[in-house]
Amino acid sequence: MNRQLSLLKVKNLSVQFRLGDEYATALRDVSFDVHAGETLGLAGESGCGKSTAALAIMNLLPENGQIAGGDVWFQGKNLTQLPLKELRKYWWKDLSIVFQGALNSLNPVKTVGAQIAEAMIVRNGMDKMQAWDRVKDLFRQIGIRPERISEYPHEFSGGMRQRVMIAMAICLNPKLVIADECTTALDVMIQTQIMNLLKELKSSLELSMLFINHDLALIAEICDRVAIMYAGRIVEIGPVRSVFFEPIHPYVKQLLNALPRMEDSISRLHAIPGTPPRLQEIPEGCPFLPRCHQGDRRCGLEVPLMAEVYPDHWANCHKINPTGRK
């Protein structure tokens, strides 16, 4: 799997949440790489663990969550072993994150410009003049008139706030940006504008991205590779076109069948029967078994291992025969 230089290497990462007297395993043995200059998509239904993965990488898990195993390697350093003080040095400069709710992430009583400038002054020791010049440049880059740097978040529309969050995430030229559902609350037209902005930044800044989204169509648009998650595990990972045109895992196949299209002649979509398991009681064996129409006894006993079926395209399903083909 190490054909290219990997910037971020997540290895066997597991995360548990304490919920009352129960433990929920939100992430189980998750492994993936983000190569330099690449955008990896992380997709799946709500509760499958995609945001947990982002939070675990950034060490931002809530109080009741903890990394139960595994490593996060970033440029040769194991982030899970670093004390918070050391880890903070990576934030913004090396690793940054864009969250979903831009309004909640911005300080309502500070101008947007000041918030971005502050990040640069505190993190990078820039002087004020330098920082404000950089804010103006950033605004030009994200398509907002630089005169507006001294406005407050409430004077901005939802789409513009999301642009500000993106500007903040790239202000110190990080190597990796994690975009966690960064287009989700937006209208489709604004969403497209944000996607175009991300694509532009991706090529002009040679950004690497971990693009987390529940919308597979958006993932397909911007990502080089995609990992599909189910019940805390990655079930399939590979180059975007390969995964979408030749899905291997029954879950991925059915998920793709449930997505609306604009140019087919199918009059009815098919839902996946059943619901994902509760994270407190994930069944033994393959977690998708209760909803799978191909499952058999073995699936209920052993967790399937990842196998490379097509070049660089991996899936974990017992129904893939040893030669790789289904």
Added chain:
Amino acid sequence: MQKEGSIVRVQNLNVWFRARTRFFDFWRSASRTFIKAVDGVSFDLNKGETLALVGESGSGKTTVARALMQLIRGAEGNIWFDGRNIVRTNRAERLRLRTQIQMIFQDPFDAMNPRETVLKIVAEPLNIHRKDLDAKRRVALVSKALRSVGLSPPEDFLNRYPHELSGGQRQRVLIAGALVLDPILLIADEPVSMLDASLKVEILNLLVELKRKRPLTYLLITHDLALTRYVADRIAIMYLGRILEIGPSQSVLASPLHPYTQALINVVPTLDRVWQQKQVLAGEIPHPSNIPLGCRFHPRCPEATGLCSKSQPAMKETEGQRLVACHLR
């Protein structure tokens, strides 16, 4: 008046809200501004059809629904329902209407009281509108409604609380609550937008199925054009308080007439069109307190001419029962 076969006729509906201006402006009544959430909307809803009202947030689609549901004061224009104009109603009439028009809301988590059982939630409309029923009959009607939305056997669900249900089951319970009075019109306001991809399909398929078995008409409010394709007979495209285009869904989606419809369809993210170039409109929807003169879409329209900034285009009929409000079509 209503025409033959239509269940609802909306004529020139306006819903204007008074804008809250600065604190010290309250006595300067002359400078009052209005937020024109709905500004001259007209459409027919035919018996048995599914009409999708599609638009971005702020386009006024939910306000139209709320006006139909009598959940809003100050609506002006005409809403004909069942031979009567219901734009202004008294309490008795509103009660009667709500046995015939029901609504399901977006968020299945917010729309339920977490301390009530499924029985209580679904039976609530019966408690208000069918006080004549005894407890046994009530449970029977609730059970029937639960069964019709695929929650069977109903006995397994009657005594459960919302937190014991999955997202899909919750939305089903809400639909059961809307159906328990046997309404003839169901308004669904973004019924699936909070749900996961597979659940979306599950709930939409359920709505389609229900309509096969009952004499139901749907007004489906949504921003998701791609899903609309699979459920709606006709689509109305709203922008800034007004319908810009309306017609049979297949033809609207295959050959949109209005430049806004074209732009909207162009940016819908679906897997089969991922690698196509997308033409995105610049800017954002203006605020409804400041609607552009002339055609309200002209500042963002790629085809706008001088005429578009001067006069507001009227709805005109084109081929195949399609209506469009554009000077250039």
